[in-house]
């Protein structure tokens with residue numbers, strides 16, 4: 001019994017710290033207005049930024065894909081599971097997001113988590129060094145652990161700190177490169193350096209200084225891996241993502257986008273120079289050793305891409321920008337600290353777990369679902385509400401959020 005006693009004690013510890021999480025059962029599809037556990041709520045919890053997850057065209061495309069390709073892929077991409085829709089989607093994604101490199105290619109993954117593990121662990125081995133922003137997503141961090149590379153964490157968006165780290169390692173890298181050069185024609189390789197960052201930080205909503213990061217990557221002969229999970233579909237021309245928005249071009253860039261957030265379906269992709277993609281096909285374990293996702297999913301993502309880049313996507317992005325502007329103004333009226341975010345992720349930092357949970361439950365009582373984000377997802381003492389906006393939200397929804405937040409901010413319970 002004492003294995004279970006130990007686990008139960010640890011669960012009790014989590015409960016006493018207000019750190020347990022629970023799942024809510026959603027009876028309707030993902031949308032701004034949801035039936036959750038028998039109640040109707042306005043949801044500010046999803047990453048469905050363009051409100052496409054329940055779009056009729058995507059429902060139809062998923063059904064059409066299933067009718068055409070069946071339910072499952074039947075195998076891994078390298079062993080019989082690579083469908084026509086996967087190949088078509090990769091071509092479409094490379095054409096859409098690949099403007100940052102010549103001859104871009106794309107590789108489709110089942111999830112963003114797997115794409116991040118793939119890129120980092122396939123490119124960086126034990127003799128590599130990875131420079132990682134302190135607020136990077138867990139999937140990037142797990143990729144670094146899997147790679148067994150040396151990891152140097154720089155303070156969030158702190159370019160001086162990163163520059164100092166790269167310089168401190170420069171001599172060691174220069175001599176290792178010279179040595180590798182002297183063994184040209186043998187198997188000796190120059191050691192790899194990777195700078196890794198979220199574009200839009202998932203719990204803060206701010207955007208990484210991508211142009212400056214790329215300058216450092218080029219100066220120090222490093223790859224720059226950007227995880228645009230929260231930018232793809234929303235930022236850039238026609239929603240092409242954060243690299244397009246920043247106007248960057250370089251074959252040092254490796255782009256990861258996800259398809260379960262603004263694109264409203266599921267999956268993820270990497271876009272990069274063809275040699276990088278070929279290396280991932282040969283070496284990325286989360287690509288090779290897993291069943292390919294259902295071809296119908298890729299078929300539905302193709303329909304989503306058409307919406308994203310068309311007039312409807314443009315209209316939805318415009319409405320989202322309007323909602324972001326309104327939310328920033330309303331957050332400034334509360335007693336808590338808003339983050340300087342210009343994206344659909346609008347956090348309100350409350351501080352302690354208990355106070356954050358109290359505010360979230362006051363909003364819930366008013367029929368608003370705004371998740372309380374606590375450590376270890378965010379640093380201790382910075383528990384927060386993460387208000388996630390969708391183009392499906394109406395001005396009325398924001399009026400309700402405003403009334404409820406302003407009232408909670410004036411109430412004594414939320415210290």
Ligand SMILES: Cc1ncc(COP(=O)(O)O)c(C=O)c1O
Pocket residue numbers: 110111112113114116137139198202227229230258259260267268
């Ligand atoms: C920044 C970031 N990267 C990667 C992921 C993982 O993507 P996926 O949900 O497709 O696994 C997420 C969230 O889920 C994320 O927020």
